[in-house]
Amino acid sequence: xxxxxxxxxxxxxxxxxxxxxxxxxxxxxxxxxxxxxxxxxxxxxxxxxxxxxxxxxxxxxxxxxxxxxxxxxxxxxxxxxxxxxxxxxxxxxxxxxxxxxxxxxxxx
Amino acid sequence: xxxxxxxxxxxxxxxxxxxxxxxxxxxxxxxxxxxxxxxxxxxxxxxxxxxxxxxxxxxxxxxxxxxxxxxxxxxxxxxxxxxxxxxxxxxxxxxxxxxxxxxxxxxxxxxxxxxxxxxxxxxxxxxxxxxxxxxxxxxxxxxxxxxxxxxxxxxxxxxxxxxxxxxxxxxxxxxxxxxxxxxxxxxxxxxxxxxxxxxxxxxxxxxxxxxxxxxxxxxxxxxxxxxxxxxxxxxxxxxxxx
Numbered sequence: 001x002x003x004x005x006x007x008x009x010x011x012x013x014x015x016x017x018x019x020x021x022x023x024x025x026x027x028x029x030x031x032x033x034x035x036x037x038x039x040x041x042x043x044x045x046x047x048x049x050x051x052x053x054x055x056x057x058x059x060x061x062x063x064x065x066x067x068x069x070x071x072x073x074x075x076x077x078x079x080x081x082x083x084x085x086x087x088x089x090x091x092x093x094x095x096x097x098x099x100x101x102x103x104x105x106x107x108x
Numbered sequence: 109x110x111x112x113x114x115x116x117x118x119x120x121x122x123x124x125x126x127x128x129x130x131x132x133x134x135x136x137x138x139x140x141x142x143x144x145x146x147x148x149x150x151x152x153x154x155x156x157x158x159x160x161x162x163x164x165x166x167x168x169x170x171x172x173x174x175x176x177x178x179x180x181x182x183x184x185x186x187x188x189x190x191x192x193x194x195x196x197x198x199x200x201x202x203x204x205x206x207x208x209x210x211x212x213x214x215x216x217x218x219x220x221x222x223x224x225x226x227x228x229x230x231x232x233x234x235x236x237x238x239x240x241x242x243x244x245x246x247x248x249x250x251x252x253x254x255x256x257x258x259x260x261x262x263x264x265x266x267x268x269x270x271x272x273x274x275x276x277x278x279x280x281x282x283x284x285x286x287x288x289x290x291x292x293x294x295x296x297x298x299x300x301x302x303x304x305x306x307x308x309x310x311x312x313x314x315x316x317x318x319x320x321x322x323x324x325x326x327x328x329x330x331x332x333x334x335x336x337x338x339x340x341x342x343x344x345x346x347x348x349x350x
Contacts, residue, residue, distance in 0.1 A: 054305030096282025097275030
């Protein structure tokens with residue numbers, strides 16, 4: 001890929017990334033949304049967070065093989081328990097980072 | 109209550125910065141590793157920085173670098189980017205519920221910085237009340253600046269940073285876990301989240317790209333709406349925690 005092609009490529013990437021972020025905001029924020037769709041959207045955040053994070057706990061990102069013994073999952077258990085108990089985002093992130101770096105030393 | 113009121117009197121951008129730090133910590137780790145990988149694949153620091161400024165999308169940038177360095181042409185890279193980032197349609201639609209009547213110019217600025225991470229933080233803040241577009245913009249653009257700076261720094265000095273330093277690699281996972289827990293306001297929501305997580309694992313084993321996120325979310329949210337409509341009111345009651 002030449003420099004010109006590269007520039008064209010990242011401009012195109014920018015457009016196709018920006019439009020899905022922009023269009024629904026502009027289009028939906030100015031009008032009434034059908035109640036059933038609003039109800040559906042209310043289930044989206046928890047579902048999408050779960051769909052993003054759960055596979056990252058169990059699957060190796062490059063080979064996509066399932067593994068129950070990944071440190072990502074083992075560290076997630078106390079991290080989740082702490083999140084439930086403390087309701088603190090900052091505290092949970094710090095604890096997760098500390099436990100994950102400890103796991104790097106302790107686990108094979 | 110007292111602490112709540114003090115916090116709410118802080119300027120919007122201060123509240124935004126406070127909410128953004130876990131994202132910044134995570135982006136530091138991912139941005140540096142992106143910079144290292146892109147440099148090793150033959151990209152210049154200028155090319156790395158330009159991609160971060162123009163695209164601003166973590167996973168799509170990693171995919172683009174690996175495609176370009178293995179000889180892919182322009183159209184396939186753009187197509188892959190489109191499908192990887194299509195999930196933001198769902199996030200943007202959901203956030204629009206909280207941004208009714210906001211000026212289009214601010215929404216246009218806001219959309220540029222919307223990622224999985226800033227969506228998760230902003231949605232949680234909006235749904236727990238008082239949170240405004242200016243704080244949300246601060247979250248998006250603090251995260252954005254951190255991403256751009258980290259990828260460039262990774263291109264320059266990435267090789268000097270020990271891999272896995274300070275557990276930074278886990279910052280975003282811990283953040284998502286915590287935000288997920290904060291979203292679980294009723295049994296139906298918890299059930300849909302569980303279904304979505306299981307489906308996402310199954311789909312990611314068989315489907316390419318990030319289709320697993322979109323499909324798992326859409327099926328689980330539909331299930332949530334169906335359950336909501338079929339259960340007696342007592343079971344639907346929201347469980348409020350102090």
